[in-house]
Amino acid sequence: MSRRSRRIPAVVRSYCMGLCMGTADAVPGVSGGTVALLLGFYERLVTGISAITPARIGAVCRGYEPGNRADARAALDEMELAFFVPLGLGMVSAVVLVAGAVTALSESHPVALFGFFMGLIAVSAVVLGRDLEFSRPRPLAAGASGALLAFGLAGGFTALDGTGVAIIAFVGAVSMSAMILPGLSGSLLLLLFGQYVYLSGQLTAFVSAVVDVLRGGSLEAVVDPGTTVVVFALGGFVGVLTISRVVRLALDRAREVTLAFLVGLIAGSVRAPVVEAGVHIDGWTQEAVGLLLVWAVVGGALVFVLDRLVGGFSPE
Numbered sequence: 001m002s003r004r005s006r007r008i009p010a011v012v013r014s015y016c017m018g019l020c021m022g023t024a025d026a027v028p029g030v031s032g033g034t035v036a037l038l039l040g041f042y043e044r045l046v047t048g049i050s051a052i053t054p055a056r057i058g059a060v061c062r063g064y065e066p067g068n069r070a071d072a073r074a075a076l077d078e079m080e081l082a083f084f085v086p087l088g089l090g091m092v093s094a095v096v097l098v099a100g101a102v103t104a105l106s107e108s109h110p111v112a113l114f115g116f117f118m119g120l121i122a123v124s125a126v127v128l129g130r131d132l133e134f135s136r137p138r139p140l141a142a143g144a145s146g147a148l149l150a151f152g153l154a155g156g157f158t159a160l161d162g163t164g165v166a167i168i169a170f171v172g173a174v175s176m177s178a179m180i181l182p183g184l185s186g187s188l189l190l191l192l193f194g195q196y197v198y199l200s201g202q203l204t205a206f207v208s209a210v211v212d213v214l215r216g217g218s219l220e221a222v223v224d225p226g227t228t229v230v231v232f233a234l235g236g237f238v239g240v241l242t243i244s245r246v247v248r249l250a251l252d253r254a255r256e257v258t259l260a261f262l263v264g265l266i267a268g269s270v271r272a273p274v275v276e277a278g279v280h281i282d283g284w285t286q287e288a289v290g291l292l293l294v295w296a297v298v299g300g301a302l303v304f305v306l307d308r309l310v311g312g313f314s315p316e
Contacts, residue, residue: 011086017041018090025091026098028117028188028196028273031124031178032091048080049240096207099200106197110280114273115292119299121188125267127307132260139260146264153192154272165231171195172235177243191272202228 017039025032036042056075063072105113134140171193175186190196206225213219250258274292281288 010082014083014086015090015093018087018092019094020090021087022091022094023098025186026095026102028121028185028191028269031185033178044080044083048084050245051079052241096203099203100207102197102200103204106200106276106280111277111288111291112295114277114280115295116299117191117273118270118292119296119301120303121266121273121299122270122296123300123303124185125263125270127303128259128266129263132256132263134260136256138257142257143260143264143267146261146266147268148264150192150265150268151271152268154269154275165227167195168199168228168231169235169238171199172232173239173243175239176236177239177247188266188269188272191276192269197276199228199232 017036020039021032021035024035033042033045036045056079059068059071059075060079062068102113129143132139132143134143171190174193175189178186178189187196190199202225206222206229209217209221209225213222247258277288277292278284
């Protein structure tokens with residue numbers, strides 16, 4: 001796959017990689033980091049994100065002065081913007097498309113949608129946790145803590161109000177920081193916080209409003225969903241540059257315990273799609289339960305296929 005992709009122009013290749021990664025990040029249970037690992041640019045992704053520092057951003061901003069242009073060009077090269085800009089555009093394109101589909105399916109086929117997510121999440125926990133030593137006290141305690149935390153969040157014990165600016169910025173920072181960790185999906189964290197359907201709907205509304213403006217519509221419809229999208233994006237940017245480094249440091253210093261906690265978090269999250277599906281239906285009939293389980297099998301099978309293609313993956 002990597003050899004064939006070299007025949008494609010670099011910008012197009014980066015955009016297509018972004019499409020694949022964005023699609024995965026927008027679906028609970030499948031991580032964009034896993035796709036980056038699968039397509040062979042995970043190390044480049046992590047290195048490039050680490051290269052985005054305030055000093056380099058400042059050098060780029062000072063590039064309008066003739067004497068600073070050499071430093072600005074060097075900073076741009078170190079941050080690999082020629083790679084990350086089309087990658088980011090591809091991710092945004094995919095997220096917009098998936099968000100629209102999620103918004104529609106959550107209204108028309110909620111049991112099938114969240115059953116599919118349940119399978120993705122459950123099997124992700126299995127394939128990620130199979131190489132960890134949960135028989136040892138510290139990993140076992142960390143895994144149990146993560147599972148209990150996720151199980152509680154999924155039950156709505158700490159459901160977050162989706163209209164607050166601070167809340168949107170927080171969930172943006174946390175969910176986007178998970179982007180570089182194979183196995184941990186940012187959209188899974190949104191699902192845990194009860195924000196997944198809400199934010200998907202806001203993104204869809206924002207895109208629709210922008211399209212209407214281009215056709216001669218009013219700007220007023222853009223303001224509310226646009227504010228939510230911008231705040232989430234800013235929080236995500238901060239999260240990628242800060243929280244992700246904290247997680248990486250934890251992996252470097254206590255890898256086994258950190259991985260056990262992450263896997264426990266994923267395992268406990270299986271409750272989240274079931275709760276979300278229950279919100280969108282009148283009650284759990286035998287037919288609804290059967291449909292949920294069928295689509296869970298489909299979602300789980302997809303993760304097994306990805307795992308086979310990549311030869312096994314872990315959040316590292």
